[in-house]
Amino acid sequence: MISLFFRRNAKSCSAKLSCLRSMLLWIRKKAKNAGFNDSETKKIELVCEEALVNIIRHAYKSRRGKIEIHTRKKREYFDIVIKDQGPFFNPLYQNRSIDYSASLEQRKAGGLGILLMCQYMDKIDYHREDPYNILILHKKIY
Numbered sequence: 001m002i003s004l005f006f007r008r009n010a011k012s013c014s015a016k017l018s019c020l021r022s023m024l025l026w027i028r029k030k031a032k033n034a035g036f037n038d039s040e041t042k043k044i045e046l047v048c049e050e051a052l053v054n055i056i057r058h059a060y061k062s063r064r065g066k067i068e069i070h071t072r073k074k075r076e077y078f079d080i081v082i083k084d085q086g087p088f089f090n091p092l093y094q095n096r097s098i099d100y101s102a103s104l105e106q107r108k109a110g111g112l113g114i115l116l117m118c119q120y121m122d123k124i125d126y127h128r129e130d131p132y133n134i135l136i137l138h139k140k141i142y
Contacts (some may be wrong), residue, residue, distance in 0.1 A: 010074060013130055015056050015065040015084065023039065023069060024049055027080065032035070032072040034078040035141055043120040044080070044139055050113040051082055051135055073141070080137040088128045091117070102133075103108020 001135075004047045013019040013025045027048050032079035055067055070081040091114050117124060 010068060010070045012066055014065050015060040017053070017056055018081045019067075020049070020052060020056070023052055023067070024037045027069065027071070029081075030050075031078065031139075034071075034073045034137070036078070040139070044078075044137075047117045047120050047137060048080060048082070050116060051137070054113060055082070055086060055133075057091065065128060076141050078139045078141055080139075082092045082135045082137070083132045085131045086133060090128075091135065092126050102124055 009030070011023065013023050016115070024045055028041055031044045036044065052067065059065070065085055068081075068083040070079075070083070072079045072081075094123050121137045124141040125136040125138070127134050
Protein backbone atom coordinates (compact mmCIF):
# COMPACT_ATOMS: atom_id res chain seq x y z
CA MET A 1 0.00 0.00 0.00
CA ILE A 2 1.35 3.42 -0.90
CA SER A 3 1.81 5.57 2.20
CA LEU A 4 0.49 9.08 2.69
CA PHE A 5 4.08 10.34 2.36
CA PHE A 6 4.27 8.91 -1.15
CA ARG A 7 0.96 10.52 -2.12
CA ARG A 8 2.35 13.96 -1.28
CA ASN A 9 5.34 13.29 -3.54
CA ALA A 10 3.41 12.01 -6.53
CA LYS A 11 2.71 12.81 -10.14
CA SER A 12 -0.11 11.33 -12.18
CA CYS A 13 -0.02 11.55 -15.98
CA SER A 14 -1.79 10.15 -18.99
CA ALA A 15 -0.01 7.10 -20.37
CA LYS A 16 1.00 8.84 -23.60
CA LEU A 17 4.41 9.43 -25.14
CA SER A 18 3.52 13.12 -25.37
CA CYS A 19 3.53 13.20 -21.52
CA LEU A 20 6.89 11.46 -21.15
CA ARG A 21 8.96 14.67 -21.07
CA SER A 22 6.86 16.07 -18.24
CA MET A 23 7.25 12.87 -16.21
CA LEU A 24 11.01 12.77 -16.73
CA LEU A 25 11.47 16.43 -15.84
CA TRP A 26 9.58 15.82 -12.60
CA ILE A 27 11.74 12.76 -11.79
CA ARG A 28 14.92 14.71 -12.61
CA LYS A 29 13.90 17.49 -10.21
CA LYS A 30 13.17 14.96 -7.43
CA ALA A 31 16.51 13.20 -7.99
CA LYS A 32 18.42 16.49 -7.90
CA ASN A 33 16.59 17.48 -4.71
CA ALA A 34 17.61 14.13 -3.20
CA GLY A 35 21.24 15.12 -3.73
CA PHE A 36 22.31 13.20 -6.83
CA ASN A 37 24.93 14.67 -9.14
CA ASP A 38 24.28 15.16 -12.87
CA SER A 39 25.69 11.77 -13.86
CA GLU A 40 23.59 9.80 -11.37
CA THR A 41 20.52 11.89 -12.15
CA LYS A 42 20.89 11.04 -15.86
CA LYS A 43 21.11 7.33 -15.01
CA ILE A 44 17.95 7.55 -12.90
CA GLU A 45 16.20 9.44 -15.67
CA LEU A 46 17.29 6.89 -18.29
CA VAL A 47 16.02 3.96 -16.20
CA CYS A 48 12.70 5.72 -15.62
CA GLU A 49 12.39 6.54 -19.31
CA GLU A 50 12.88 2.88 -20.17
CA ALA A 51 10.22 1.79 -17.67
CA LEU A 52 7.74 4.50 -18.66
CA VAL A 53 8.06 3.94 -22.40
CA ASN A 54 7.55 0.20 -21.91
CA ILE A 55 4.42 0.86 -19.84
CA ILE A 56 3.03 3.28 -22.43
CA ARG A 57 3.78 1.01 -25.39
CA HIS A 58 2.99 -2.39 -23.89
CA ALA A 59 0.76 -2.07 -20.82
CA TYR A 60 -1.66 0.38 -22.38
CA LYS A 61 -1.02 -0.24 -26.08
CA SER A 62 -3.97 1.47 -27.76
CA ARG A 63 -6.10 2.13 -24.69
CA ARG A 64 -6.12 5.14 -22.40
CA GLY A 65 -4.75 5.04 -18.90
CA LYS A 66 -2.76 6.75 -16.19
CA ILE A 67 0.70 6.31 -14.79
CA GLU A 68 1.40 7.33 -11.22
CA ILE A 69 4.93 8.13 -10.08
CA HIS A 70 5.82 8.47 -6.41
CA THR A 71 9.18 9.33 -4.86
CA ARG A 72 10.61 9.00 -1.40
CA LYS A 73 13.99 9.76 0.11
CA LYS A 74 14.68 7.58 3.12
CA ARG A 75 17.92 7.01 4.96
CA GLU A 76 20.34 5.84 2.31
CA TYR A 77 17.88 5.31 -0.57
CA PHE A 78 15.90 7.38 -3.02
CA ASP A 79 12.88 5.36 -4.17
CA ILE A 80 10.82 5.83 -7.30
CA VAL A 81 7.53 3.95 -7.47
CA ILE A 82 5.84 3.61 -10.85
CA LYS A 83 2.23 2.37 -10.90
CA ASP A 84 0.18 1.37 -13.91
CA GLN A 85 -3.09 -0.48 -14.49
CA GLY A 86 -1.92 -2.62 -17.37
CA PRO A 87 -2.04 -6.41 -17.43
CA PHE A 88 0.18 -8.24 -14.95
CA PHE A 89 3.81 -7.86 -15.99
CA ASN A 90 6.77 -8.45 -13.73
CA PRO A 91 9.87 -7.19 -15.55
CA LEU A 92 12.08 -9.02 -13.05
CA TYR A 93 10.88 -12.38 -14.43
CA GLN A 94 12.22 -11.57 -17.88
CA ASN A 95 15.31 -13.30 -19.21
CA ARG A 96 18.22 -10.98 -18.48
CA SER A 97 20.86 -12.85 -20.45
CA ILE A 98 21.98 -11.41 -23.75
CA ASP A 99 24.09 -13.30 -26.26
CA TYR A 100 26.67 -10.61 -26.96
CA SER A 101 28.49 -12.88 -29.41
CA ALA A 102 25.45 -12.94 -31.73
CA SER A 103 25.10 -10.30 -34.41
CA LEU A 104 22.44 -7.63 -33.96
CA GLU A 105 20.29 -9.37 -36.59
CA GLN A 106 20.47 -12.66 -34.67
CA ARG A 107 19.70 -11.27 -31.23
CA LYS A 108 16.21 -11.55 -29.83
CA ALA A 109 14.54 -8.12 -29.52
CA GLY A 110 14.10 -6.68 -26.06
CA GLY A 111 15.71 -7.34 -22.72
CA LEU A 112 18.39 -4.65 -22.79
CA GLY A 113 16.18 -2.22 -20.87
CA ILE A 114 15.88 -4.63 -17.93
CA LEU A 115 19.65 -5.11 -17.92
CA LEU A 116 20.15 -1.34 -17.96
CA MET A 117 17.71 -0.91 -15.07
CA CYS A 118 19.54 -3.54 -13.02
CA GLN A 119 22.92 -1.99 -13.83
CA TYR A 120 21.99 1.59 -12.90
CA MET A 121 19.73 1.00 -9.91
CA ASP A 122 20.84 -0.58 -6.64
CA LYS A 123 17.67 -2.58 -6.12
CA ILE A 124 14.43 -3.17 -8.02
CA ASP A 125 11.21 -4.57 -6.60
CA TYR A 126 7.92 -5.45 -8.23
CA HIS A 127 4.56 -6.47 -6.86
CA ARG A 128 0.97 -6.52 -7.97
CA GLU A 129 -1.81 -4.83 -6.00
CA ASP A 130 -4.80 -5.36 -8.26
CA PRO A 131 -5.36 -3.55 -10.49
CA TYR A 132 -1.84 -2.08 -10.29
CA ASN A 133 1.61 -3.16 -11.40
CA ILE A 134 3.99 -1.52 -8.95
CA LEU A 135 7.64 -1.15 -9.88
CA ILE A 136 9.95 0.23 -7.20
CA LEU A 137 13.37 1.51 -8.20
CA HIS A 138 15.86 2.05 -5.38
CA LYS A 139 18.97 4.19 -5.80
CA LYS A 140 21.49 4.42 -3.00
CA ILE A 141 22.36 7.92 -1.83
CA TYR A 142 26.10 8.27 -1.19
